[in-house]
Amino acid sequence: MNHKLSALLILTSLLVGCSEPKTSTQKAASAAQPQVNNSKPAEVVSQIPSYSAETFFKTISIYGSRINHTGEYALVSSDESGIYNAYQYPLNGDQPKQLTQSTTDAIWVVDWFPADDRFLYSSDQGGNELNHVYVQSPDGTVKDLTPGENLKASFVGWHESDKWFYIASNERDAKVFDLYQYSVEDYSRTLIFENDNNYFISGIAPNGEWLGLSKPNRNTDTDLIIANVKSGKLINLSDGEKDAQVDLLDFSPDNNTLAYSTNLTGEFAQPWTYNIDSGEHKQIADLNWDVAYLVYSPSGKYRVMGVNEDASTVVTITEQASGQQVVIPNLAAGDIRGVNFSSDESVVNFLLNSDTSPSNLYTYQLGSNAPKKLTSTLADEMNEQHLVASSVVRFKSYDELEIASLLFKPKQASSTNKVPALIWIHGGPGGQSRTGYSAARQHLVNHGYAIFAVNNRGSSGYGKTFYHLDDKKHGDVDLKDIVYGKKYLQSLDWVDTDKIGLIGGSYGGYLTMAGLAFTDEFEVGINIFGVTNWVRTLKSIPPWWEAFKESLYQEMGDPATDEERHRAISPLFHASNIKAPVLIVQGANDPRVLQVESDEMVEAIRQNNVPVDYVLFDDEGHGFRNKSNRIEASQAYVNFLKKHL
Template identity: 55%
Template sequence: MLKTLITTAITTAIMAVALGGCSNSSNSNDVKPQADPIDLVASNSVAFETYNAEEFYKTTSVFGSSINHLGNAVLVSNDKSGIFNAYRVPVDGSPSKQLTFSTKESVFVESWFPKDERFLYSADKGGDELNHLYVQELDGTDVDLTPGEGLKASVMSWHEDEQSFFVVTNERDAKYFDVYQYNTEDYSRQLVFKNDSGFSVESVSPNGRFIALSKSHSNSNSDLYLIDLRLKMAKPRLLTEHSGDVSYSVDTFSKDNKRLLYATDEFGEFNQSWAYDLATGESTLSYKADWDVSFSYFSKDGRFQITGVNADAQTQLIITDLTTNSELQLPTLPSGDLRGVNFSDDSSSMVFYINSDTSPSNLYTHKLGTDSILRLTNSGNPNIKEQNLVTGEVVRFKSFDGLDIPAILYKPKQANMKKVPALIYIHGGPGGQSRKGYSATVQHLVNNGYAIIKINNRGSSGYGKTFFHLDDKRHGEDDLQDVVYNKKYLQTLDWVDADKIGVMGGSYGGYLTMAAMAFTDEFKVGINIFGVTNWVRTLESIPPYWEAFRKSLYDELGDPTTDKERLHNISPVFFGEQVKSPVLVVQGANDPRVLKIESDEMVESIRSGGTYVDYLVFDDEGHGFSKKANRISASNKYLEFLNTYL
């Protein structure tokens, strides 16, 4: 869990958008684009079309699946206007209605109120990640529930009495998040948990009695705690007494307030789902698989349990009817992965997304007990035909030490006629994971003749805890060799031009991109998208609200006080003169994680050695690009750079 701390929930969604993907997202059908010029290419006598970035981004990225109290509308964010705003999508298929009209800051929806159509949403300023929580009133006015400067806040959950909700904010102490209970009528609040001991607040029980907390001891060892708010002077109670390195994380409380669902790797390589009985203190197995059980949650009335399994870079959803203890049987669904499932208050209907490599997510609704499935969005640009896009194939190759490295390979249609250049695409994290699913950036590059292989180098999540920890304090070393051996794998493919292979990535993937360019001479080009280049500065300047897992971060990457020499030696900014091939750097000016000065200095360091570097900065973005115009500009720049230098 802690290896993915360079991507939080909101930023994960933005990162997916920034790099052209959709995270439990869909695209609206409100845009009627005019056709831009396209090229027709003959492939083995079969014509296919190539498209520009503007065509790929004539979609409306959408996420969110909160169903209102009447069961007749879904609350979503989409970027139809070029920036994310809130929309009301009726479940009968009638046109959606825009609810917020921001022109500067992206609006990320949270949920409807339980008894009316007020709703909660969050927003930061220019990507600074200092999110405030807002409510939109019935008359359309917006109220900042967490006013102030320099704070970060988010909603936790609703109380089962539907008269209050829980919020975490670090306004009292920038390092730690406290829990407040807000009244739904006048938004008055009370502090219910003061966090002075470095806990991470995980979940609040529906009746508001219990709070589940976690504490990290290292990047492979953690504990869960429970606090009972009915007890005066209550102290957190340890739930997970254990020996050795075991990781625990909270999923949710059961709707009857009797159990706490959590995940643990105590019993093998992969996370299993367990249920802790709050009365007896006993834990029982809830669900296990041959892969990580990623999450588990319940429908609003507690009838259904939704469990996600991370099966070889694709999420498999299991929906269990707890009244019959059997899996919910759904009608035949459109091809693709099922995502973002949510139920109405009485579980009579559900909404969900379907996503595939060749189609952005679409939002659907289904009335249980019928064969009816209604699509609520038409996400794809009608000018782009799915047959012109490419489905990724999961492959594996041997690295320098014989370790199997998984990856997702996209073969462009041009490869049926000639050898094509290729790019190794590295995910963020460092413990992230490249996954199947639609990415406008990937499809744009593949459609224009570039092979893409999305590597899951050692240290990636989803392949067991041993694999996950193989890069601990080995960053820029063993994981970099995985990237080099990925190149060697590509050179074995008879349709890849062995002399034209580059590397690109965002965040930690941007770091490995720059490491590949500075510490090897293997790659013809590099595209660094807000990548860490100075580990000493990055680890010394982490946001104060990461304090709860500072030690785990240092266990993973190194302590800038005691490991300064090693961190210096793996930081590309100090070795930019060694870069001998062209580089493109892309950065958000407001990035709180990878400060702009890092990219500034990286660019100057490369130029000091006489190597060409192009530099694109977005003044209104942070660690990810949420504005559509900026995503188009970035994607155009990627292709222009590659066409020139690869």
């Protein structure tokens, strides 16, 4: 788990948009490479074509790269069918096979079974985030391993014997997650850890003896505790006197060591190991950025580490015995994601993603001359040369604090052809705008809108001091950073200084509405399932976020004592100030930002006789899984901006 988010997991989960569910065994990762090799020939383009939303979303989105027990196939979630389903991709390059046939609910693959071609996946109901864990057999038979109403479950790991696996579920008590051991043979199960102290379960050792537990104390302090499942013995790996975010990264395959991250000694999370037998702590590397994750290959021969460097993640694969790095030759630029080894460690699978290229699946035979590309996910009608890569830029805010951001300059922009601009605000608070492909973002840039993704104070990735600068100052200091982002845009000779708006999802939707309610700086706003009434939101958090409630309150304020401030920063109660046109997009099943928030905001803006468009998806939650809905939303952004900006 990313250390910057652990203590505020609720809040980040609450207010960051749709993303791929992760498990402790998925070995997910990201990395930056030096340059882009475009999949289509370079050409001199006198006029960039405007691609439709439908064309952008003909692009296929894929997640996962787990290799089956024979080393023949990868298990992938793909939205090629219109919604995410499970697919089997042969590593020899043959045609993929669709394994599930969902038309309504997104299916997120977890893993193959260790000795056969059954596989696990996770799915909720219409975006309500009450995920269950399912197993599908090779004949297509599906079994819900976590049946019941109003429960939430997640996969935790496999036992090294290949006889059992582990699932966390809150079925006994909605506020806590217990751990169950399941039989691989018949799916019978045993409760092995009753979570009476409301820990967050973050991983389990391969032999099942030690369990990783996270205990948020404050939003600056999270303990990492390991518990012996049989004896009940607890070992706290955190410093009892100083605040620090301490998080489990991975247990070693030999069960003797665990890797963890901590920011105890400085601004950034550093990778450490702890030897369970000797009690020795050892720092692995001295980084100038946060370690994002660290995982081991099946035998522990290799260590894969990702570091969050300036909004991109750099991955290294290290052979532990020699300390030598594994270099994948002839690899195009981008972020490496979803790194997975075959059981014999001769093959590694991964996804490669960049601003101008959606994730593609690659497989690499260690020691060979080049990886093999198994997918081509960009729409056939599109030329990668027409898309735009971001630049990392920094500007000074109102108090001289430096703010890092990503700038996307449209191909058609120049000093003689000035373009309108949108400040793109990430979710969170505590999220980060990062490099990588976004069809919606590229659609806007392609249609002539500059995108400025501002990582305002409170964003993760820039040190713990920066991360906490917005605590209980939301809608104030973070919004001032957004305003100064506008001033930076106005200094560029290719930006139309009178045509600058806001767009954001989740917490970014909140700051979008705050920018319109509390300033007169912006011409338009696009609010994508954003909080507009903090009084309601903080009083209606789901019960399964109980473990992180206190950390949430220390970040945002306790609704029992801070309601006056929450009302003061909530755009709904200041809607009479909003004069600029607004587009609001919402999922009816959203459990984090309830539909009523957007309903009330729309009505309040209409009472001002201000133009407001409202797009409501009946079959979506917090983030849009259905491709047709993503197309409709993206087209709505462009139509709205064409009319009002």
